[in-house]
Amino acid sequence: MDFPKIEQLVDLVARSSIAELDLTQDGTRIRIIKRASAEAPPAPARREGGSDPQTPSANDKDGPASGTPADIVVSAPMHGVFYRSAAPDEPPLVEVGARIEAGQKICIIEAMKTFIDIAAETSGVLLAVLAENGDEIAAGQALFRIGSVGSS
Incomplete structure (x- = not known):
């Protein structure tokens, strides 16, 4: 390298x-x-509706038609290619309806011929997958919607 x-x-x-x-x-x-850094507080988790955590949105391809304010949207940290599994012949890392833990690998993004594991920042239930496997995605694009453990 x-x-x-x-x-x-x-x-x-x-x-x-x-x-x-x-x-x-x-x-x-x-x-x-x-x-x-000591100067910058940690960024809050993005919620349904973009940067305003109080405004829910209903732009989902899978799952319920409307989110709740408690739903967390996992956004792409960078531009790249979205992969749901670790290899083409393996099952997706996460499925809708599955309970996930904070730190659990949920997808892979390929950027500059480098495969980068993306982990969930919060525990909960996967409510929706908002991108298609193999799609080119943009930084900030919504990839998953995670609900609190009580959500369905």
Whole structure:
């Protein structure tokens, strides 16, 4: 791995909501951890309706037609290709209706020929998958909707 590519990865992590990137390629392991600065409070979880956590939206492809304010939308931290499984012949990492835990890998995004694991930031029930496997996605695009454990 060359230094320009490492610089690109550091920049990618800095510009995204990814907290950690762990990459092994050709026997070389690189781990980039973004630490919260003392000046900036942690970003709140995005909720249904974009940046305003009080405004629900109903732009779902799967699941119930309307969300509740407690639903959390997991957005793409970067531009790339969205994959629901770890490999083409494997089942999706998460399915609608499944209980997921904070930190659980829920999808993979391929960016710059690098596969980046995306983990859930909160525990709950997966209510909807909002992107199609293999789709090119934009940074900030809604990927999943997670409801509180009592949601269905």
